Amino acid sequence: MKYRSLPPLSWHLPCRLLALCCALLLSACAGPSRVPAAPPALFADSLFEPALALxxxxxxxxxxxxxxxxxxAVSRDRRGKEIRRALFDALYRRDQLQLEYDSALTRTAAQAFEARQGNCLSLVIMTAALAQELNIPVVFQSVPTEDSWSRSGEIYFNSxxxxxxxxxxxREAPGGYDADAYTVIDFLPPPDGRQRDGIPIGRRTIVAMFMNNRAAEALARGQLTDAYWWARGAVLSDPNLVYAYNTLAVVYRRHGELAQAEATLRYALARDPRSAMALSNLAQVVENLGRIEEASVLKAQLARLQPEQPFRYFNQGREAMQAGDYRRARELFQRELRRDPTYHEFHFWLAAADYMLGDLYAAEKHMRLARDASTTRKDHELYAAKLDRLKAHQR
Known part of the structure; x- marks a missing residue:
């Protein structure tokens, strides 16, 4: 399950991050090419309260x-082990940090260490900080992966x-790094367990990802001012991180600054014409501005680029549940699970549909899967309590 104490991992390991999309959309992962600083016109500081101290x-x-x-202690107690192996073992021994994966908040290195938990980006930052204190060379990588979506209300996150x-x-070249000998650490390994080659990214990109995550989390809490300064910080930290512009545009749209949102999204699309998130958000902004025909053209463009939009069947399934058509709802939730069998909320709603149809065995099965796939303590406890009630109902 995703919410757990991290188990001991194999010697060669790869880690998950967060990004954002909003019925309105937001996202992640940067390539290696560099671009000039963002145009100053994309920022609108005067529209927001004084700057958050980032x-x-x-x-x-x-x-x-x-x-x-x-x-x-890691260095002192390594008993002849190579230092990176000693750090690796210390991180994953159950009698040591006992780290838990928790996607609720993106933490700094110090916050993750103190809490003994964090999302993948937080744990990567913490591990890098510890490694660098031990003079272990560190390389961050962006790893191509299939889209993984989650949501908070009407905001959709692409990880x-x-x-x-x-x-x-x-040892022959002090300070040098042996590129042929390395350990890859992953706090949420790919489901198939197979390693994938990554693209090296810089520490500034990691900082931009951190700030983009914080912007997304602030948006989910409805804190638009904080979200603006975090998104602005992400863009300034790494102008190459295209999805940070998308996050910034989402902030503008929610703040009612549609023209500013449109300009920011058009800049993002000029940088990455195949960004489905930016295109989806632009279609909504243009529609909000009353340019219905233009919005229809953009939506048709989006349909060609992304034939199956994330959460489409899930949202239809919830509508069917509201209408009392539980059989139809079950079919729709099953379709969404075929697209992504690991997302906890799909299992939860399928369990609810099964329960309403009287299939208590299937309801218990999917509630258990929802619990095991949860990524926050809050969700884990919620599903565990519902699972207990389902079990009690069957006695």
Whole structure:
């Protein structure tokens, strides 16, 4: 299951990140090419309350005294092991940190270490900070993966994939990095367990991803001012991170600044014409502006680019549930699960449809799958309680 204490992992390991999309859409993962700084006209500071104090790159990766004590213990107790192997073992031993995956909040290195939990990006940042304190070379990677969607209300999140390489120091060349000998660490390995080659990305890109995640989380809480400054920070940290512009546009749209949202989305699409998220959001913004024919053209373009929109069958299934057509709802939830069999909410709603149809065995099965696939403590506890009630109902 996704919400759990992390198990011991194999020596060669790859990690998941978050991005955003909104009935209105937001997303992730950058390529290697560089671009100039974002045009100043894309920012609208005067529309928002004074700036949120964003953490610097150094603050995001900063170690606490407790973390330094931890790295000293790793180095002292390694018993002849190579230092990166010693760190690897210390991270995943059950009597050590006992890390839990929790996607509710993107944390700094210090926050993740103190909480002993975090989403994948948080845990990657924490591991990098510990590794660098031990003088272990670190390489961040963006790993191509199939789209993975989740939602919070009407905001839809598209998760990308990041992993972390720990390198071996070349003793003949102090400070050098042996590219042929590395350990890949992944806190949420691919379902098929197969390693995929990644694209090296810089620390500034990781910082931009962190800020984009924080913007998405602020949006989900309805905190538009915070979301603006985080999204702005993401764009400034790495102008190459195209989906950060999409996040910024979502903030503008929710703030009622449709013209600013349109300009930002058109800039994103000029950078990446095949961004389904930017195109979907642009179609909605143009429709909101009353340009219905133009919006129809954009929607047709989107349908060609993305024939099956995420959550389409799920939303239809919820409508069927509301109408009392539980059989139809079950069919629609099953279709959505064929697209993504790992998303907890699809299993939860399928369990609800099965329950209404009197199939308690199937309801219990999918409620268990929902619990096991949950990515936050809150969802895990919710599904566990409902599962207990289902079991009690069958006694």
């Amino acid at each position: 953490p610097s790159e150094d603050e995001i990766f900063a170690l606490t005294p407790a973390m330094r004590t931890y790295t000293q 990308g994939h990041v992993n972390l390489k720990l390198g071996r120091i070349q």
